[in-house]
Amino acid sequence: MDVKNIDWDKLDFSYKNMPYRYRAYWKDGEWLDGSMVTNNNIVLSESATSIHYGQQCFEGMKAQCSKEGDVLLFRPEENAKRFQNSARRLRMPAVSKEMFLNAVRSTVQANIEYVPPYGHGASMYIRPLLIGIGDNLGVKPAPEYLFTVFVVPVGPYFKEGFKPVKMKIELEYDRAAPQGTGDAKVGGNYSAGILPVEKAREEGYSEVIYLDAREKKYFEETGAANLFFVFKNGDLATPKSNAILPSITRKSIVEIARKDFDLNMEHRQVSIDELENIEEAGACGTAAVITPIGTIGYKGQDYNFYADGKEPGPITTKLYKQLTQTQVRDIEDTHGWTEKIGNRDK
Numbered sequence: 001m002d003v004k005n006i007d008w009d010k011l012d013f014s015y016k017n018m019p020y021r022y023r024a025y026w027k028d029g030e031w032l033d034g035s036m037v038t039n040n041n042i043v044l045s046e047s048a049t050s051i052h053y054g055q056q057c058f059e060g061m062k063a064q065c066s067k068e069g070d071v072l073l074f075r076p077e078e079n080a081k082r083f084q085n086s087a088r089r090l091r092m093p094a095v096s097k098e099m100f101l102n103a104v105r106s107t108v109q110a111n112i113e114y115v116p117p118y119g120h121g122a123s124m125y126i127r128p129l130l131i132g133i134g135d136n137l138g139v140k141p142a143p144e145y146l147f148t149v150f151v152v153p154v155g156p157y158f159k160e161g162f163k164p165v166k167m168k169i170e171l172e173y174d175r176a177a178p179q180g181t182g183d184a185k186v187g188g189n190y191s192a193g194i195l196p197v198e199k200a201r202e203e204g205y206s207e208v209i210y211l212d213a214r215e216k217k218y219f220e221e222t223g224a225a226n227l228f229f230v231f232k233n234g235d236l237a238t239p240k241s242n243a244i245l246p247s248i249t250r251k252s253i254v255e256i257a258r259k260d261f262d263l264n265m266e267h268r269q270v271s272i273d274e275l276e277n278i279e280e281a282g283a284c285g286t287a288a289v290i291t292p293i294g295t296i297g298y299k300g301q302d303y304n305f306y307a308d309g310k311e312p313g314p315i316t317t318k319l320y321k322q323l324t325q326t327q328v329r330d331i332e333d334t335h336g337w338t339e340k341i342g343n344r345d346k
């Protein structure tokens, strides 16, 4: 992919082979020095735990450009912490915060000309990945590990842009068990979600919303984004559960709602019985950013929110603007969330 041929306005959310990626190996109880490599292929034993037993975890982050061309990360320490939690849950050696941050920064810097310039709605998606490698057969921790970081310039996840989507409450399948791995960003949680989403798309919905697996009574999240709701009385809430992946975007929205806008935003269990009181709903994550949900389908009935589900609501819009403008420093980053790691024009 030649940078000169990229139309920044036409980028999709697909994989592209960039010039450089970071690789580091764990062997005999320690991490060896990492390096930048050009080959995007990974060669591994056919018996690796990552491909048989799903011993792997990952992260998803973004680098974005400010108007001045500064390349900015968003709360990368939070990703570093979560990556450690996910690794420990699957008995993998945690990558130190320092090693994680250096790997992310140097991979973006090595590919800096591919960071989309300001103003095209595009960004550089960053994918840190930790996998069990080496020879193994039984179900036990791998003898060796690979930590890699690759980057891809991407367009928006939802091509329609900031427009409400329809989602369906999933009653046939669960995403995560109450004490399973739902709160870890591990591959095993995702392949099980491909079938439910395909079925929902056939029915005209763009995503599914999972309920708690035990009672089927409380909202959890979508396949790769957390949820938040604005109720008719003006209060906000984001669902709380052990089985939800703790989204950094959600955490940021909670802080924006409380500190920047003085809204009553709670982190609590949200029951399905509250569906009738919802005025606005949104899905949030690094890829989804904030995606307004206009309609939720539940037991064969569609519940429409603000403007019959055709327009994003005012509070969702306000949160979206504050978050995205903070991320590219269009407004002052009063929370101290962005980190400059270079400039794409210098």
Ligand SMILES: *Cc1c(COP(=O)(O)O)cnc(C)c1O
Residues within 6 Å of the ligand: 060, 185, 221, 222, 223, 224, 225, 226, 245, 246, 247, 248, 249, 250, 284, 285, 286, 287
């Ligand atoms: C990554 C992810 C999210 C979003 O988390 P962010 O930190 O906001 O990107 C939400 N749910 C699931 C299941 C995820 O994997």
